[in-house]
Amino acid sequence: MSESNKTELPNGPFLLRSAPTAMLRLALGSACTIATLLCIPDGAAILPDTENFGVWLVRITGLWLSAYFLWTLGFLAILYLVRTLTRGIELKDDGFKLWRFGRLVKWDCVRAISCEAQPFFSKAFCLTPVVHRLIIYCAKPSKSVGKPEKIVPHSIPSFQFTAEEFQSLLVFVSERCFGIQPSGAHLLLIDDSAKGQLKKSYEQGRTLRVAMSAFILISLVAFLSRRAVVNFNFNKANHEYRQERYQAALTYYRTATTFDPTFAPAWDRLARTEYRLNLVDEAEKDWLKAIQMKPDFVESKIGLATISLKKHEYSKARQLLTSALRLSPTSIAAYLSLSDLYIREYQYTSAIDILRQLVESNESNGRARGLLARAYLRSGQIEEAKHQLESKTKHKPDSVSDTAFLSLVAAEVAIADGHVDNAELSLTRLSAPFKNGVMPDDLLLDWIALRSVQSDDLAVENLVRSAKKRGIPKDEIEAARRVVALRSPTHE
Amino acid sequence: MSKSLVREIGIGLLHVAGAVIIGASIGGLLFSGLDWLRTFGATNDSPSVARNALSSLPNSPNPTLGLIAAVIEWYSSTFFGYSRFGSGLGILVGCFWSMDVAIRGRAVTRIIVGFVTGFAIGFRCAIFVVSQPHLVLICSLLGGTLTAFYIFLAGRKSAFSSLPRLQFKHQP
Numbered sequence: 001m002s003e004s005n006k007t008e009l010p011n012g013p014f015l016l017r018s019a020p021t022a023m024l025r026l027a028l029g030s031a032c033t034i035a036t037l038l039c040i041p042d043g044a045a046i047l048p049d050t051e052n053f054g055v056w057l058v059r060i061t062g063l064w065l066s067a068y069f070l071w072t073l074g075f076l077a078i079l080y081l082v083r084t085l086t087r088g089i090e091l092k093d094d095g096f097k098l099w100r101f102g103r104l105v106k107w108d109c110v111r112a113i114s115c116e117a118q119p120f121f122s123k124a125f126c127l128t129p130v131v132h133r134l135i136i137y138c139a140k141p142s143k144s145v146g147k148p149e150k151i152v153p154h155s156i157p158s159f160q161f162t163a164e165e166f167q168s169l170l171v172f173v174s175e176r177c178f179g180i181q182p183s184g185a186h187l188l189l190i191d192d193s194a195k196g197q198l199k200k201s202y203e204q205g206r207t208l209r210v211a212m213s214a215f216i217l218i219s220l221v222a223f224l225s226r227r228a229v230v231n232f233n234f235n236k237a238n239h240e241y242r243q244e245r246y247q248a249a250l251t252y253y254r255t256a257t258t259f260d261p262t263f264a265p266a267w268d269r270l271a272r273t274e275y276r277l278n279l280v281d282e283a284e285k286d287w288l289k290a291i292q293m294k295p296d297f298v299e300s301k302i303g304l305a306t307i308s309l310k311k312h313e314y315s316k317a318r319q320l321l322t323s324a325l326r327l328s329p330t331s332i333a334a335y336l337s338l339s340d341l342y343i344r345e346y347q348y349t350s351a352i353d354i355l356r357q358l359v360e361s362n363e364s365n366g367r368a369r370g371l372l373a374r375a376y377l378r379s380g381q382i383e384e385a386k387h388q389l390e391s392k393t394k395h396k397p398d399s400v401s402d403t404a405f406l407s408l409v410a411a412e413v414a415i416a417d418g419h420v421d422n423a424e425l426s427l428t429r430l431s432a433p434f435k436n437g438v439m440p441d442d443l444l445l446d447w448i449a450l451r452s453v454q455s456d457d458l459a460v461e462n463l464v465r466s467a468k469k470r471g472i473p474k475d476e477i478e479a480a481r482r483v484v485a486l487r488s489p490t491h492e
Numbered sequence: 493m494s495k496s497l498v499r500e501i502g503i504g505l506l507h508v509a510g511a512v513i514i515g516a517s518i519g520g521l522l523f524s525g526l527d528w529l530r531t532f533g534a535t536n537d538s539p540s541v542a543r544n545a546l547s548s549l550p551n552s553p554n555p556t557l558g559l560i561a562a563v564i565e566w567y568s569s570t571f572f573g574y575s576r577f578g579s580g581l582g583i584l585v586g587c588f589w590s591m592d593v594a595i596r597g598r599a600v601t602r603i604i605v606g607f608v609t610g611f612a613i614g615f616r617c618a619i620f621v622v623s624q625p626h627l628v629l630i631c632s633l634l635g636g637t638l639t640a641f642y643i644f645l646a647g648r649k650s651a652f653s654s655l656p657r658l659q660f661k662h663q664p
Contacts, residue, residue, distance in 0.1 A: 015652030055533035062529025
């Protein structure tokens, strides 16, 4: 302890606010440690999707940098918010307040001051100069008579201030309470009358600190383990999904969402997998969960719109697609769904306008080409439709499902063109996978059209009944029955 | 309104515009670079996008709402994927920096610049949750009003002075 050397203190009141430079130093310093800790589970989680060490290194660097920037910005924002709300330490003539709404602690209640270095904390968060913690022990009168006063510690860490500001605070408090000008940051000033109570308070504080450290450590381990499990399952599921092993992917995605119910991409992928497995209701629920977790999740909105189209809820689909396109005006999937909606709502010109641009930008987009052929066909331009389908042989479609869709549209064109045998052959081939299941609505409508052309009234009646049971709108069924309406005016 | 006040407001608004544009550009570029690193060598699962928006959505007959819708569409087509998130962060950082500069100005400057800054913050936060122009407009106006109010109050002269520099006792 320094010897007494009282100087004249300046008149207050003073306000000591957290320094922006100190907050930035803390955010940057802690970001290094936090980003490294967060990357430990990620390092293991990206293994299922990584070919060699070089790729792993690049990806882990990307993950580390992302975590570094996000933590720095996020933590800095929190520090600024806390600074705004708490305002700072108020030093008045009669006492001090640790924050805006805090209780005024009278100077004559101060029983001790201690200031000690925190080398472990400083090293862990890469902070220079070494962080100090100033603790002001204040007396709080006991409520019951005869009992000794209670000593309450008030902690002020130096990392919120510049070195000069913290030094000024330390000197001010020491001089104000004990009339002593300290000679360094290591300090212990005690009022002899409160020694016993101070010892008790210090020990209580130490126990609390140990308990708090243990709690943080356990929480950290639990958090990192959970992240490792979630990310590993998510990456493994993505791998399975790409191999079209949907059942396995489903299990991994479910594990990922069970461990982290706030992980929106996992909900989205889970719904996508369920949709592929024809679990439409489950897919709808999970896409809704993805949007709950991330309200601007465009892919989930498109997924829900696809289900709405399937359920013939066109106004809902339009709302979802409008929202998706506003958030992602270049999304090809959204444009495909929108043009499908236009076709279903007989707005063929709008559909053709979009689909032509899609086909021009990517000629192997089978879905766009098929939809364009369908739009031409339904608007009576059968030759244009045929032209689009002929182009498919020149440009190989992107995927198997695109090829199946093109065959379906080709069958529709064949029906309208009077090539009933070709159409029957195509439709039989396309219906084969659904022998024991439920065939898609499009296929069912095409069967109605074909049987109508063949004047097989009994078959038409059965198919129409089945279509009505599914909730396909009456006008769509009627349009399929009056297949002659599909023919172009020249054919007529 | 004095000439110096107009100049102060103009500089404040330029600060906001510059900070938002620079913040969005840097944030967008930075996070699209980070996305490239994070997904390096992995199969590209990201949804395919067209080079340009193919057709604009049916617009609102109200010119203000139409303008808001056009801005949302322009922003969304300029920044997509991870860069959308990065640009959002950049905008918020830029806005907070502008607020920090504006807080030292006069009351009128603080209110005007605070409103514009809050409008930008409200707009970016709103398009994270909604995409309907009228809701985005409401959130932006709310953000603008609250921020203007906050900056107006926060910039008032404080009853406190800052703690003077005090030194440890010199030891020979």
